[in-house]
Amino acid sequence: MSQMRRADARFNRDRVMAAAREAFASAGLEVPMREVARRAGVGVATLYRHFPTRTELVAAVLAERVDDCGVRMRRALDDPDPWRALSGVVREFAERQIHDRELNEVLLGPGELGAAFQKERREHAQALNVLVVRARAAGVLRDGVGADDVRAGLLAIASLRRLPATTSVRVIGLVADLVVAGIRA
Amino acid sequence: MSQMRRADARFNRDRVMAAAREAFASAGLEVPMREVARRAGVGVATLYRHFPTRTELVAAVLAERVDDCGVRMRRALDDPDPWRALSGVVREFAERQIHDRELNEVLLGPGELGAAFQKERREHAQALNVLVVRARAAGVLRDGVGADDVRAGLLAIASLRRLPATTSVRVIGLVADLVVAGIRA
DNA sequence: CCGGAAACGGAGCAGCTGTTCCGCTGTGTG
DNA sequence: CACACAGCGGAACAGCTGCTCCGTTTCCGG
Numbered sequence: 001m002s003q004m005r006r007a008d009a010r011f012n013r014d015r016v017m018a019a020a021r022e023a024f025a026s027a028g029l030e031v032p033m034r035e036v037a038r039r040a041g042v043g044v045a046t047l048y049r050h051f052p053t054r055t056e057l058v059a060a061v062l063a064e065r066v067d068d069c070g071v072r073m074r075r076a077l078d079d080p081d082p083w084r085a086l087s088g089v090v091r092e093f094a095e096r097q098i099h100d101r102e103l104n105e106v107l108l109g110p111g112e113l114g115a116a117f118q119k120e121r122r123e124h125a126q127a128l129n130v131l132v133v134r135a136r137a138a139g140v141l142r143d144g145v146g147a148d149d150v151r152a153g154l155l156a157i158a159s160l161r162r163l164p165a166t167t168s169v170r171v172i173g174l175v176a177d178l179v180v181a182g183i184r185a
Numbered sequence: 186m187s188q189m190r191r192a193d194a195r196f197n198r199d200r201v202m203a204a205a206r207e208a209f210a211s212a213g214l215e216v217p218m219r220e221v222a223r224r225a226g227v228g229v230a231t232l233y234r235h236f237p238t239r240t241e242l243v244a245a246v247l248a249e250r251v252d253d254c255g256v257r258m259r260r261a262l263d264d265p266d267p268w269r270a271l272s273g274v275v276r277e278f279a280e281r282q283i284h285d286r287e288l289n290e291v292l293l294g295p296g297e298l299g300a301a302f303q304k305e306r307r308e309h310a311q312a313l314n315v316l317v318v319r320a321r322a323a324g325v326l327r328d329g330v331g332a333d334d335v336r337a338g339l340l341a342i343a344s345l346r347r348l349p350a351t352t353s354v355r356v357i358g359l360v361a362d363l364v365v366a367g368i369r370a
Numbered sequence: 371c372c373g374g375a376a377a378c379g380g381a382g383c384a385g386c387t388g389t390t391c392c393g394c395t396g397t398g399t400g
Numbered sequence: 401c402a403c404a405c406a407g408c409g410g411a412a413c414a415g416c417t418g419c420t421c422c423g424t425t426t427c428c429g430g
Contacts, residue, residue: 182367
């Protein structure tokens with residue numbers, strides 16, 4: 001059982017997770033391990049005992065949020081209005097881009113993290129396909145627009161975070177509007 | 186006179202420029218200086234004697250292409266069809282994204298390189314403004330679309346190159362189509 | 371064809387990263 | 401309450417980066 005560990009160990013693990021969450025959100029996925037340890041008030045060895053590799057720490061933090069994405073996707077699938085469902089997904093994606101800058105590309109592309117979330121990515125992709133098919137059937141999509149186009153739009157939104165920090169929240173919103181307008185009939 | 190340098194020095198400078206061009210185009214702007222030197226068949230010291238800092242080498246390579254961007258912009262300004270001019274600029278931008286992956290964001294955002302090309306960036310921005318005003322006057326733009334939206338679209342295209350290498354040429358084309366469709370009336 | 375200066379190459383420095391090692395500390399149990 | 405050992409901190413290692421130093425080679429004017 002993992003609960004059998006000493007109490008202080010569990011406490012430190014929580015401190016590390018909290019520090020990593022905060023650090024990733026504010027400084028991006030590339031913050032040094034030393035920095036996470038410093039924010040958590042522990043030594044690097046402690047950090048590495050709980051998360052043997054950097055990738056595992058990142059995966060652990062993202063895992064908390066990935067579930068939430070699935071919930072939102074299912075909610076969109078329940079929406080009777082196909083256009084509102086699809087455009088809402090795009091806007092939610094952009095919204096997420098602002099607050100949880102790192103999460104989105106895990107859902108879209110096969111980075112080094114991707115391997116840890118293959119199942120979630122597949123589910124996300126399938127749900128998106130359904131939404132696109134419905135929207136197309138409802139005639140609210142521009143001719144020729146398919147799931148690949150929507151995915152490309154999401155990818156473009158996700159990639160914005162990799163530009164120099166000056167890229168503002170406003171630009172993300174503008175691009176999201178552009179994507180929504182670009183797929184509409 | 187810079188022509189007064191020894192002949193072998195000039196020769197090596199050309200070799201370095203050629204190697205940097207090729208390396209930047211194929212491996213991105215972040216290739217190590219050692220790698221550029223290796224490709225050029227010279228030592229790192231030679232590289233640093235001709236380009237005292239990494240930034241200067243990058244700027245020197247990009248400078249060759251920036252002029253070409255200006256030429257294309259002026260050609261677009263001469264186009265009597267406002268929509269063809271503006272959408273052509275977006276498509277050319279995406280095209281350039283494929284071949285010269287590094288150039289575009291210099292034109293758009295203030296990275297560390299930006300300082301070296303302020304004039305070019307300003308010209309590019311002004312020309313884009315003119316194209317947008319004309320397109321709007323011609324009624325070919327969707328309501329509410331301004332120069333900032335077009336710039337955001339270009340920024341999105343430029344940022345795609347920062348994703349993992351798996352991002353294909355095809356995605357760039359799809360995003361460009363999305364942007365063009367997103368600004369059209 | 372020779373000598374001094376210009377140019378060269380690559381080892382080396384400083385600083386960053388992820389990860390490991392090891393002597394010490396503090397916890398929980400008998 | 402003592403003591404074994406899980407857990408700890410931080411120095412240290414390996415490997416990357418941009419950049420510099422300096423002994424050696426090469427050019428080219430006289």
